Amino acid sequence: MTATLGQTVEPESNSADALVRLDAVSKVFGKGDDQHRALSDVDLDIRRGEIFAVIGYSGAGKSTLVRLINGLERVSSGTVTVDGVDITSLSGKPLRAIRRRIGMIFQQFNLMRSRTVFGNVAYPLQLAGLSRAEQEDRVAELLSFVGLLDKAWAYPEELSGGQKQRVGIARALASEPDLLLADESTSALDPETTRDVLALLRRVNEELGITIVVITHEMDVVRTIADRVAVLDAGRVVEVGAVRDILGAPQAETTQRFVAATVGNRPDAGRLQQLRDTYDDTLVTVAVSDERAFGSVLSAAARDHGVDFEIVYGGITDLKHESLGSFTLALRGPDAGVRATVEALNAAGIVEGTKR
Ligand SMILES: Nc1ncnc2c1ncn2[C@@H]1O[C@H](COP(=O)(O)OP(=O)(O)OP(=O)(O)O)[C@@H](O)[C@H]1O
Ligand SMILES: [Mg+2]
Numbered sequence: 001m002t003a004t005l006g007q008t009v010e011p012e013s014n015s016a017d018a019l020v021r022l023d024a025v026s027k028v029f030g031k032g033d034d035q036h037r038a039l040s041d042v043d044l045d046i047r048r049g050e051i052f053a054v055i056g057y058s059g060a061g062k063s064t065l066v067r068l069i070n071g072l073e074r075v076s077s078g079t080v081t082v083d084g085v086d087i088t089s090l091s092g093k094p095l096r097a098i099r100r101r102i103g104m105i106f107q108q109f110n111l112m113r114s115r116t117v118f119g120n121v122a123y124p125l126q127l128a129g130l131s132r133a134e135q136e137d138r139v140a141e142l143l144s145f146v147g148l149l150d151k152a153w154a155y156p157e158e159l160s161g162g163q164k165q166r167v168g169i170a171r172a173l174a175s176e177p178d179l180l181l182a183d184e185s186t187s188a189l190d191p192e193t194t195r196d197v198l199a200l201l202r203r204v205n206e207e208l209g210i211t212i213v214v215i216t217h218e219m220d221v222v223r224t225i226a227d228r229v230a231v232l233d234a235g236r237v238v239e240v241g242a243v244r245d246i247l248g249a250p251q252a253e254t255t256q257r258f259v260a261a262t263v264g265n266r267p268d269a270g271r272l273q274q275l276r277d278t279y280d281d282t283l284v285t286v287a288v289s290d291e292r293a294f295g296s297v298l299s300a301a302a303r304d305h306g307v308d309f310e311i312v313y314g315g316i317t318d319l320k321h322e323s324l325g326s327f328t329l330a331l332r333g334p335d336a337g338v339r340a341t342v343e344a345l346n347a348a349g350i351v352e353g354t355k356r
Pocket of ligand 1: 060
């Protein structure tokens with residue numbers, strides 16, 4: 001666990017609140033010399049009611065992970081448990097029963113072009129054997145939830161990308177799932193439409209109580225919607241935790257790259273070198289989740305050690321429920337005082353790196 005100022009310590013997860021649990025999961029594609037290990041020894045708990053994000057670069061194994069959770073792909077070793085049931089040993093009817101409780105949305109929407117919006121959303125209901133009247137009621141309810149009641153008789157090609165994804169979400173909700181898997185569900189959308197779709201996913205989570213797993217390669221998506229995040233790199237989970245902790249103090253190198261690309265308030269290597277060339281002082285980068293505590297540590301440091309500071313880089317980033325600051329400070333004063341100030345910031349658990 002990483003520490004940032006003002007952080008609340010979360011209870012360790014236990015199996016009781018885990019809706020999905022992966023234990024030592026590995027997935028190898030191919031045989032013999034042509035083997036490719038897509039996932040290695042993945043342990044994850046996805047808690048009931050949360051929005052859990054999985055972030056990683058292309059080829060990291062994100063889609064494979066999703067396909068293992070909904071039983072479309074089988075593990076090479078390890079177990080996947082959904083709501084207490086080990087699905088790795090299931091097939092046929094019991095597996096289909098579990099899969100009905102898992103909804104899925106896709107990057108390319110995967111709508112049927114020959115069917116209207118109504119026809120697409122009604123499809124799973126039709127398969128489940130609902131009468132035409134029941135289908136109509138349920139589809140009307142779903143389309144009004146996603147704000148597309150007036151498009152019921154339109155065909156997919158007549159819709160914008162954002163509207164298509166809303167239809168995808170309505171279709172995924174039709175069978176009243178407990179879990180929604182969203183694989184790059186906003187990657188084909190522009191930033192504004194992305195925000196709308198993410199807001200809709202939040203309503204799905206908050207109003208319908210559905211647990212959501214969001215797969216993405218964008219930290220901005222994680223930042224705006226997720227409670228917790230796992231960082232996947234070459235098939236391994238390199239970091240997992242609350243979004244504020246991961247963004248506040250990323251540990252793994254991959255995570256640091258994702259965070260730097262998103263949270264514009266953190267200087268990248270080039271910018272840091274520039275700052276070092278400009279400032280003769282000791283530079284420290286500090287993650288702040290509690291501005292008042294940060295202020296009091298700094299003012300005490302200045303008062304007790306005669307150290308002056310200047311903010312040379314930084315800003316505030318909004319998360320789902322809170323905000324997170326990162327400030328790079330130039331510390332100026334007697335050497336011993338600067339050291340003591342860095343120690344005081346360190347003791348508060350908020351220093352990320354000290355660069356002289
Ligand atoms: N059916 C398959 N057969 C062989 N190799 C596969 C198969 N599916 C995935 N892989 C390989 O496993 C690795 C992980 O693929 P995966 O699709 O899970 O990555 P991803 O993180 O979803 O990437 P992207 O961001 O590009 O969607 C890749 O190297 C991929 O080539
Ligand atoms: Mg993928």
